[in-house]
Amino acid sequence: MRTLKNFIDGAWVGSHSASVLPVVDPGNGEVLCNVPAGCAADIEHAAEKAAAAQGTWRNVPAEQRIQYLFRMKRILEENADEIATLCTRESGKTLAESRAEIVRAVENIEVACGIPILMQGEFSEDVAQGIDEFVIRQPLGVGACIAPFNFPVMIAFWFFPYAIATGNTYIIKPSEKVPGTMTRIVELLEGAGLPKGVLNLVHGGKETVDAILTHEAIKAISFVGSTKVARYVYAKGTEHGKRVQAQGGAKNSLVVMPDADVATTTRIIADSVYGCAGQRCLAASTVILVGAARTAFTDLLVEAARTRTTCHGLDRTSQMGAVITRESRIRIEAVIEDAARKGATVLVDGRTGPVTGSAGGNYILPTVIENVPDSAEAATTEIFGPVMNLQYCETLADAIASINAGRYGNAACIFTRNGSAARTFRRDVLAGNIGVNIGIPAPMAFFPFSGWKESFFGDLHGQARHAVEFFTQTKVVVERWYDEWTRTF
Ligand code: NAD
Numbered sequence: 101m102r103t104l105k106n107f108i109d110g111a112w113v114g115s116h117s118a119s120v121l122p123v124v125d126p127g128n129g130e131v132l133c134n135v136p137a138g139c140a141a142d143i144e145h146a147a148e149k150a151a152a153a154q155g156t157w158r159n160v161p162a163e164q165r166i167q168y169l170f171r172m173k174r175i176l177e178e179n180a181d182e183i184a185t186l187c188t189r190e191s192g193k194t195l196a197e198s199r200a201e202i203v204r205a206v207e208n209i210e211v212a213c214g215i216p217i218l219m220q221g222e223f224s225e226d227v228a229q230g231i232d233e234f235v236i237r238q239p240l241g242v243g244a245c246i247a248p249f250n251f252p253v254m255i256a257f258w259f260f261p262y263a264i265a266t267g268n269t270y271i272i273k274p275s276e277k278v279p280g281t282m283t284r285i286v287e288l289l290e291g292a293g294l295p296k297g298v299l300n301l302v303h304g305g306k307e308t309v310d311a312i313l314t315h316e317a318i319k320a321i322s323f324v325g326s327t328k329v330a331r332y333v334y335a336k337g338t339e340h341g342k343r344v345q346a347q348g349g350a351k352n353s354l355v356v357m358p359d360a361d362v363a364t365t366t367r368i369i370a371d372s373v374y375g376c377a378g379q380r381c382l383a384a385s386t387v388i389l390v391g392a393a394r395t396a397f398t399d400l401l402v403e404a405a406r407t408r409t410t411c412h413g414l415d416r417t418s419q420m421g422a423v424i425t426r427e428s429r430i431r432i433e434a435v436i437e438d439a440a441r442k443g444a445t446v447l448v449d450g451r452t453g454p455v456t457g458s459a460g461g462n463y464i465l466p467t468v469i470e471n472v473p474d475s476a477e478a479a480t481t482e483i484f485g486p487v488m489n490l491q492y493c494e495t496l497a498d499a500i501a502s503i504n505a506g507r508y509g510n511a512a513c514i515f516t517r518n519g520s521a522a523r524t525f526r527r528d529v530l531a532g533n534i535g536v537n538i539g540i541p542a543p544m545a546f547f548p549f550s551g552w553k554e555s556f557f558g559d560l561h562g563q564a565r566h567a568v569e570f571f572t573q574t575k576v577v578v579e580r581w582y583d584e585w586t587r588t589f
Contacts, residue, residue, distance in 0.1 A: 103134040104279055104303055106142055107286050109149035110296030115303065116141035121276055126192035126422040127412035129460030135279040138304015143271070143311035143318075146300045150242040150269040151317040153297025158239050158267035160295075162216045165265050171292035172261070173209045176202060179288050183281065187252050188413040190278040192422035192462070193376045195413060198253070205257035207545035211564055212261035218568045219266060231580045237572035239267035240343065243320040244312045246273045246333065249424050250379045250484075252281035258549060259322040262567035264298055268320070271300045273312060275325075277424055279303050313337045320571055322562060323347065324381075327482075327508070327554045334557035345558035345570060347381070347551055349482040350510030354384040354539065355499045355525065358392040360515035365537075366397065369488075370404035372513070372539030374466045377423050378486040381555075382511045382533060382540045385482070386489045388499045394492045398447075398470075405448040405466035405488065412458045422461040423485055429462040432485035436467060439478040439489075444469045450486060480506065496521055504530045509552030511541050532556060 103120050105112040115136030122131045136142075157165070176183070184198035191198070223234040243263040247255045252274065260270045274282040286301045302308060309329075312318055313336045320343045323333040327348035337344035354369055372384040389397050413421035423429050433451050440446050450465035470490040472479045478489055493499050503512050513535030514525040522536045532550030535541030543549050548566035550556070560570040 101134055104283050106303060107301040108146045123280055125189050126424050127461040128458055132189060133280055135276050136303045138308035140307060140311035142302050143308055143315055146271050146302045147242055147315045147317040149297045150271055150300055154241055154269040157269055157295060157298050162219060166213045166215055168292045168294050169209050169213050169261055169265060172289055173206055175288050175291055176206050183253060183285060186284055187281045190281055191252050192424060193413050194418045194421050197376050201251055201254040204254045208257040208563060209261045211545040212265045215265035233578045236575050238575055240319040240571060240573055242318050243268045243571060244271040244318050245322040246309055247275055248325040249275040249277040252278035255324050258562035263571045266568060266571045268571050269298045271302055273302050273308055276305050314340050330557055345560055348555050350381045350555050351385050351482050351506055351508045352511040353386040353388055353503045354513045355388045355390060356393045356397055357390050357516035357521055359517045362396055365515045366400045366404055368539040373488045374408055374420050374486045377420050379484050382542055386491055388491045388493060390496060390499055391494055402447050402468055405468050408466045410463060410465050411455050422463050426462050429464055432464055432483060435477050435483050439469050439472045439476040442473050442476045444472040444476060500528050507554045510555035513538055513541060
């Protein structure tokens with residue numbers, strides 16, 4: 101069985117740690133390869149080489165640095181089929197979902213290609229007699245990202261194209277559950293010809309993360325994952341003087357007003373809740389039907405859940421794949437059971453055992469529960485599985501109050517034909533990404549990917565101008581030349 105290697109200073113090298121973890125296809129239980137458990141020595145090696153490379157890389161003009169990104173874009177596009185297949189095998193999602201990830205990754209490369217303009221500073225002439233003042237942006241040094249399992253391709257691209265385009269060097273630490281996809285991507289990206297040490301890949305789990313959080317040379321850390329770990333990463337990283345952005349978990353609500361278009365809204369809601377088997381940080385978990393929307397939508401949503409085809413993501417008929425691990429499946433089943441025991445009604449029960457033709461996979465079919473009491477875990481915590489929690493209320497104000505009472509603030513969406521209701525919603529809801537008649541309000545790469553409350557720790561988000569600010573520090577220069585001095589005085 102192949103054990104994946106780290107990519108450090110332009111070479112594929114084994115981990116300093118001898119222990120390995122299996123990487124498993126969630127759709128059928130097949131072991132695909134092993135990944136090193138990782139250790140601090142791997143990060144020491146990568147950080148030292150990345151720091152050494154940065155001294156030269158920052159002197160390459162921005163306009164030349166982005167030429168590597170143009171090549172990377174072409175490499176991703178030309179190899180999209182292979183990458184999507186790998187991504188599906190490791191993460192369990194469908195091929196269409198894997199392809200969509202690659203598109204989002206490419207979009208971030210495209211935006212980062214605008215760095216020569218995005219990095220431009222500010223200049224004021226004659227702020228006093230003969231004195232000019234200006235702001236320049238300079239890279240921080242070495243950056244690193246710590247990625248979750250649910251988007252094996254896309255998430256590193258929220259960060260590293262901006263980091264390297266602004267003159268930093270970089271270390272990617274993929275999730276140990278899906279490390280093969282990023283390994284293959286880095287292999288392919290070698291074809292872009294980046295200088296040694298500019299882009300590095302290090303595998304591992306907690307010990308590797310802890311080394312990133314404390315290594316002197318690493319100055320900027322982008323984390324995406326669960327809230328518990330995001331909080332830890334933010335606290336420990338900032339304690340060690342790093343700039344940290346930490347995106348956490350979510351519990352997103354969709355509000356359906358009685359005037360919403362029935363057929364389209366039903367389709368969009370089902371896609372939002374069940375896409376990627378509910379394992380998206382922008383996925384809807386709670387669907388709040390306001391007033392008469394209850395009678396118009398409940399049966400249709402139940403029907404949409406019952407008719408979704410669930411099987412291995414490589415099967416072209418698949419509309420939903422497996423959840424990431426057996427533990428994950430057991431946890432989601434326990435959340436459904438807890439809700440039922442506490443009085444919820446399970447309208448569609450996805451706990452049906454193995455899916456035909458995909459024995460050994462971690463499947464839960466689309467599930468719908470209603471009347472979930474506040475005391476049940478399903479009401480308040482992130483489920484991260486294909487479970488729709490139906491809630492009913494009388495007014496939009498009640499729906500907004502219910503959303504705002506939650507711990508998370510990643511996304512919230514409203515479905516309506518009424519502009520005033522939509523405006524109230526987008527203004528008053530405490531969430532960083534808002535959808536109006538949109539089920540997954542994922543910002544395009546030229547907007548920052550927001551997140552509020554316990555869904556985000558930090559100030560600057562990933563993507564676009566926020567990413568440029570995150571990976572650079574400003575220097576203010578106040579300047580006078582001596583001939584001006586003589587002339588003036
Ligand atoms: P996770 O928190 O378990 O793992 C994320 C990363 O942290 C991995 O690389 C892992 O190796 C590392 N890690 C895990 N435990 C650690 C620990 N104790 N100490 C240090 N490092 C540790 O998350 P996951 O299960 O891989 O991903 C799912 C979560 O990610 C969900 O909560 C989802 O909402 C969230 N997510 C959020 C966003 C967003 O934009 N807010 C996007 C995608 C996923």
